[in-house]
Amino acid sequence: MLRHNIACPFCGLCCDDLTIESKPQQLTVVANGCPLSERGFSQTADTGDRDHRPRIQGHACSLHEAVAQAADLLRNAQLPLFGGLGTDVAGARAALRLADRTGAVLDHMNSAIMLRDLLAVQDSGWMTATLGEVRNRVDLLLIFGSDIGKHAPRFHERFFNNAESMFGQDTALRELIMIGSEAGASSAHADAHTTTIPCPTDRLGDIAMTMRALLQGRPLQAEDVAGIRVAQLRKIVTRLADAHYGVIAWVAAELDFPHAELAVQAFSGLVKDLNTTTRCSGLPLGGNNGDTTFSQVATWQAGFPTGISLANGCPHFDPVQYNWKRLLDSDEADLLLWISAFDAQCTPPAGNTPGIVLGRAGMHCETEPEVFIPVATPGLHHAGHVYRCDDVVTIPLRSVCVSELPGVSTVLHAITKSL
């Protein structure tokens, strides 16, 4: 059976125009797919009885028994850690409720990446646009980084190289400038309107700060920064200032160096400066495994996006202290509840901390957890909601095939009831 207008939860773009062929045990993206959606929809969902049944210490059991065991472990834990958190809105709501009851710490598996953007916002704010706005308005796109296609495969197709835009613009004339280590990457079209400038990723913040200085007319003694001629940067600044609606994009996942939030802050500062005379917006791209979704729900329920401890009875935020890897490495957490409903390959780290795992069916953990509960995937096996990377639009997910597996929220609510 063919299903149309299906949304894909496997990257931050959350494209909702997919056509999915649904056969028993098999989902195939037949239109508007990309490598991430094809992998996500077809990832082994059902490899037999072993993957379909909950387990306690490796032994198959009923869902009821697994839930009771999980509740027992949570009841006796001193500092439970809820990690992974790859789930939809309903799953995030249920996780926050259970964490409140059990005094847990919550930190999304992508927290280190998420915080590159979030810390910059917390410190200085930003100016951004959503994807629909970019699609219709951008006349100059500057990408700090390189291969956004790897993280958001259909970005160029849907939001930059779209045939038509609302305000009579000839989209073929849109200018693209990429500054980054792999500049010239796969998904962008290479033509006269594209400029690629190599630059080490960890110097991108310096480039943005140099551009801010040039825009503000400050004297600069340097003639090049990170291997780029200042004269060339000056030209780019002029083009941004002359653009009607520039967009400056980046993917936080690419900014893998210490204190990358300072680079994001520099990009955002450049955007704000440009808006003194013209229009320009930032566009933070990327995201997966429900990271934006979790940060949104956690923010409205607990006031903070991730790195939250409820151990003292009320929310406390500390992105360093409550980093999930640190809590496991230091053995401070004595129980790990790991959730990954979108990706069976996002497994909990091997280690000594006893674990409860709610994993997409087919997940194989390196260390067999105390309790393993295979769960349905939102958007494949049940309806739900996920957030797009622009932090605004919530995309409704549909159920495209029948599954007997319970959803994350169902399991977590059952555990909460059993406490």
Place this chain on the structure above:
Amino acid sequence: MLIKLTAGTVYDPANSIDGEVSDLYISDDRITNNPGADANIDQEYDLRGMVVMAGAIDMHTHIGGGKINVARTLMPEFCRQAPVERSALTRSGCSKATPSTLLTGYRYAEMGYTTAFEPAVLPFNARQAHMEMADTPILDTGGYAMLGNDDFLLRLLADDADQALINDYVAWTLQATQCIGIKVVNPGGINAFKFNARKLDIDEQNPYYNITPRRIVQCLTRALHELGVPHPLPVHASNLGVPGNFKTTLETMKAAGGLPLHLTHIQFHSYGTEGERKFSSAAAEIAEAINANANISTDIGQIMFGQTVTVSGDTMRQHANHGYAHPNKWVCMDIECDAGCGVVPFRYRDKNFVNAMQWAIGLEIFLMVDDPWRVFLTTDHPNGAPFTSYPHLIRLLMDRSFREDLLQQIHPEAAAHSRLSGLTREYSLYEMAIMTRAGPARILGLKDRGHLAKGAFADITVYDDHANRERMFERPTYVFKNGNLVVRNGEICAVTRGATHAVHPEYDRGIEKSLKDYFDRYCSVQMENFAISEDEMIEGIGSPVMTTECLARGIA
């Protein structure tokens, strides 16, 4: 379940009851008549000496949708400063200017509020608004969908489309977003800002569409009137915060052409340019116009001194004011060819001339508008102040000597310029019940809320008749929601879940053909995934829809 509330002093303006001692009866979730001497009363509450009103209704408070979450993200210090512990009944969270959704529900209920409306739902963000409000316990909620900066409507207007088509689009939007009203924010101005315009007065043309704000207000006012949507168009007028903007506000009133129109947070739109500082109160001119035009209603958007954060769809004005950000950080977003979002933290100081004037202007309008049915008690939470300051505001309106005392503390020149010391009016409990219950219910068309006659939902608040009205209104003795006792002695004693108020006016589905074409060509989501169904409201979002009737008037 039959509950008797015995011998309370009842203020029920919708039924012209002004402080009569009488008994009330609750049968399950509704108010009922005296069931007779033979009836078996399950519970009785002795309310002798206590004040009884319907549950309060906040018709303009930013409690859902992306902008409050953006504010929470921008201002983690709020949550750090005011964490709130979980209890056996309640979830943990945080308080201050942008409380977590759960705390929002608890705090409103603890102040005797049982219903609240989010006035700025971006259609593309309606799911989030409803999800946040679904996570706001106890309260019934609802939203006003923002139109008037969306490119679809502006294209219709630029093409000189028939009013019938505009009406269909407005009705389709209400249905698709599950909202109870339509709001316009800086009509055409948010859109103009995307084309780099920095100001747009009521008769200036949007730089791309050549449409004026006046035209937008006219067509939306008319659409709601003809569709029979009870709530008149709330207008966040052009030029928010600009000295001299009262002229724009008066012109916006005229744009309605005599049809019902509601001006939101009018305090921010009532500024003159008199005096050395070129900033003065135009409250008298505004109040006079409201008194003279029965089609106009307003809410105040009173400011209170202290730290808060301003959130608005009005990116044009928020960006213009970012230099006042305290602390110095702010967010502006352009959203989906739909509208925008601007978040600027703000600290109102009583020793600052402009802030002190703002405080006085809001109170002046409250006291100079004669008809309490057409003025509503709001702080435009959190823009003027958090909603938790309502009891303080009520005391300012009900207690002249208290007001005089505070007037002595503000910037002396502001106090000298203000008419406040000459305004002797003190609001009565009856008027307060109009402004916070009967009035909002009437303007929203909620027939079984905001009053205490047979058949109304049993949303009831009981107060001690404390002489200090701030203390009285901040800690009701009892609050019932749909007949359930949810607050006792100012504290939550049961947690219930509310529902969503919406309207579903009739329209010609033919509009979906042009919308489908628009979505396919320009939008980032499919039209089929844009609309929110009633099933989705229950299942995924978590708040069932209650519809209010629309009596269509047809095209004029």
